[in-house]
Amino acid sequence: MGNWLVNHWFSAAVLAAWLGINIFLFTYYFLFFDRDERYIYTRAILGSALAWARASAKCLNFNSMLILLPVCRNLLSFLRGSFSCCRRTLRKQLDHNLTFHKLVAYALALLTAVHTIAHLFNLERYNHSQQANDGSLHAVLSKMHLQDSNKWLNPIHSNQTTVEYVAFTTIPGLTGVIITLALILMVTSSTEFIRRNYFEVFWYTHHLFIIYFIGLVIHGVAGLVRGQTEESMKEVHPERCAEFLVNKPKECRHECCKEPEFGSIPAESWKWVLAPVILYIFERILRIWRGRQKVVVTKVVMHPAKVLELQMQKKGFRMEVGQYIFVNCPAVSLLEWHPFTLTSAPEEDFFSIHIRAAGDWTERIIDTFQQQKLEMPRIEVDGPFGTASEDVFLYEVAMLVGAGIGVTPFASILKSIWYRFQQNDQTLKTKKIYFYWLCRDTGAFTWFNDLLASLEQKMAESGKADFLTYRLFLTGWDTSIANNAALHFDTVTDTVTGLRQKTIFGRPRWDTEFSAVATAHPRSVVGVFLCGPEALAKVLQRSCHQHSSMDPRKVKFYFNKENF
Structure with a gap:
């Protein structure tokens, strides 16, 4: 208890x-x-x-x-x-x-x-x-x-x-x-299944709240x-x-x-x-006003695993790590606004998001940008808004857990750390970060590899190679990938990602991971941050409970989850 x-x-x-x-x-x-x-x-x-x-x-x-x-x-x-x-x-x-x-x-x-x-x-x-x-x-x-x-x-x-x-x-x-x-329509269309698979149904029926309040009065x-x-x-x-x-x-x-x-x-x-x-x-009214302000798309990158990266600029836009924005593309839908975590760092002169094909709207917006010829499709942005990941630098020790595209808030955090190391920022309270990324296929790793490789090099040069410990878990693989990894196990870099840290095949043993962190930081307050599915949230939350102590002299794990 x-x-x-x-x-x-x-x-x-x-x-x-x-x-x-x-x-x-x-x-x-x-x-x-x-x-x-x-x-x-x-x-x-x-x-x-x-x-x-x-x-x-x-x-x-x-x-x-x-x-x-x-x-x-x-x-x-x-x-x-x-x-x-x-x-x-x-x-x-x-x-x-x-x-x-x-x-x-x-x-x-x-x-x-x-x-x-x-x-x-x-x-x-x-x-x-x-x-x-x-x-x-x-x-x-x-x-x-x-x-x-x-x-x-x-x-x-x-x-x-x-x-x-x-x-x-x-x-x-x-x-x-x-x-x-x-x-009845609002509650039933808000189920996880409907929101994940038929977001438009959820979006439009939820606006029946206007009818609800008029009727109530x-x-x-x-x-x-x-x-x-x-x-x-x-x-x-x-x-x-x-x-x-x-x-x-x-x-x-x-x-x-x-x-x-x-x-x-x-x-x-x-x-x-x-x-x-x-x-x-x-x-x-504030959202509509902010949404109408001009957004300039400065760069479009199509990553493997059908992930679209949009780099944008907007006058007066200010962000913190881990925040998210709502995005509307009138060419796809005039009324639909969808939340996306910012993958850029506050230190950069642009803000970016990564969009994975996960439904009708995301499929259409990816196709729209892939097919654009001369004129870039117009994008409207509302935000940014704060999330749990914004608090990562309030902890001396942080465990970041991303699943698939759920790595996006941690891209912002890790980029910001990279810039802070470059600027030799002495105000950084966080002393240690453990980063876990779970992916079903190797294609998802590719767009994030460059950032991790840069962090590895910069921290080694700064004499802070121990600041970041990261583990990449491939939860879905075929025999050829596993055999190739086994044959090249002794190489310096990983055959799947090209990074120094070897990819682990399977899922993390969270009790072992939490025990190791508790042993390494016996008196610390550890912030555990997740952007991923509810099933994983329950596992991590249970681990936080099991490995935390009410004794102020012992380790405590605080669980934080992204919610949109």
């Missing part, structure tokens, strides 16, 4: 606070609507379903307020750079922005289900009470609209009206259906669920006057003979979501 807390104590505190607020809101409003005297008559018709519907509605408002904040990337970038105290802890939490966004989305889905089911029960009970003629309290309350249209409590005013009719013809019913459908305007007004409560309190509604004498002169009046529950959703919606609108 102690080892787990090293990495997750702050996240656990945030999660506990979020859960605590949700539980408090639900409990408080459930008891309020289940006991408040203004809703005695409403509960006579609806029973406990009223409390279930209203309590879940409050939690829906709270989570709808939160859902947009984790995707306000400019806000997150501002926060990353604004806090000097607890910098590493807070920035690690900001790196979980999409995880929190998904968590809130799942909570919205659950609460929507509770709210919808509760209101279906409410509609059924409204309908049943309207059709009842047994003289009971709920039947009498449902007939009050026949005498005075301003006094109605039951929104169903006809025996011929069905639950389905109310659900699809009233403002709360229709907006409720639209909100639910929009939420309108949803409660009609006020179908009502309670007794304050003025009416003072004159005819339900605890002393309810029996007069059921058994009223023909010539009644009692003070309770006056019939109660009812009013709608005020719509409050807009109060919860107004501020985050305005913040998000400004966020999008």
